[in-house]
Amino acid sequence: MKDAVAASARKRVRAEFTLAFLRAERLAPGIRHTIRQAGAEGQSASERADHLRRSWRSAPGAIQDIVGTLEAHGIPCFRRDLVGTKANALVATSGKHRAMVFIDLRPDVEDATWAIAHELGHLALHDTADRSNEDSADEFAGEFLAPASTVRELLIAGKDVNDLPEAFAVPPAKFAVHARRSRLITAADYRRLRTLSTPPWDRVGLRPPTRIADAIDQRLGAGESIDDIAASASLTADELRRDYL
Numbered sequence: 001m002k003d004a005v006a007a008s009a010r011k012r013v014r015a016e017f018t019l020a021f022l023r024a025e026r027l028a029p030g031i032r033h034t035i036r037q038a039g040a041e042g043q044s045a046s047e048r049a050d051h052l053r054r055s056w057r058s059a060p061g062a063i064q065d066i067v068g069t070l071e072a073h074g075i076p077c078f079r080r081d082l083v084g085t086k087a088n089a090l091v092a093t094s095g096k097h098r099a100m101v102f103i104d105l106r107p108d109v110e111d112a113t114w115a116i117a118h119e120l121g122h123l124a125l126h127d128t129a130d131r132s133n134e135d136s137a138d139e140f141a142g143e144f145l146a147p148a149s150t151v152r153e154l155l156i157a158g159k160d161v162n163d164l165p166e167a168f169a170v171p172p173a174k175f176a177v178h179a180r181r182s183r184l185i186t187a188a189d190y191r192r193l194r195t196l197s198t199p200p201w202d203r204v205g206l207r208p209p210t211r212i213a214d215a216i217d218q219r220l221g222a223g224e225s226i227d228d229i230a231a232s233a234s235l236t237a238d239e240l241r242r243d244y245l
């Protein structure tokens, strides 16, 4: 029964994606990503994550702004209600070079960050319609957010393993699986981290998406009216403000 609910919720979200692809192209034409799956067949999910970090020239260590990182590389993000889908984020594609990510309104920053990186993994590794490969998307997320080489350096430098999930802004249980898979922590560390709940870390939340809003701002600056811009995407001005600004 629950799966049937999730299936119908995902169907609703797929319809929202279809509309969002149409509207995004009207509001901010020409946004494309350059992630290619070709040539990646021989790579593990971790290697693929490492490769993408390099090609995106990500600074070493934690990804400071996952939403801004994806948007800077041609993957617009939107906050949307994903209730019932069992997902904190979902990616969809249109053709070979268009992708977007919906981020649910509820999760805290660590869970949202992990979910976004996990969806990026599906984009980099899989046919995104195929949801059967959850483990490799999680492996990708772990290496993308908390590279094993950096974790190792921090541990060698004496950093407390309990502080590492916060350092990378990832959920402790997810970090535990990633670090154990990468042979960075002991079995005892793994068991303890798995049971830690995310502490109420005092930090700013997920940065709001801005890719489409910035394009709309430019059009407003160039003299177009909000009504005309909304109409160009078959939206009312109120809908434009609610969903895209």
Ligand SMILES: [Zn+2]
Pocket: 118, 122, 131, 133, 134, 137
């Ligand atoms: Zn998944």
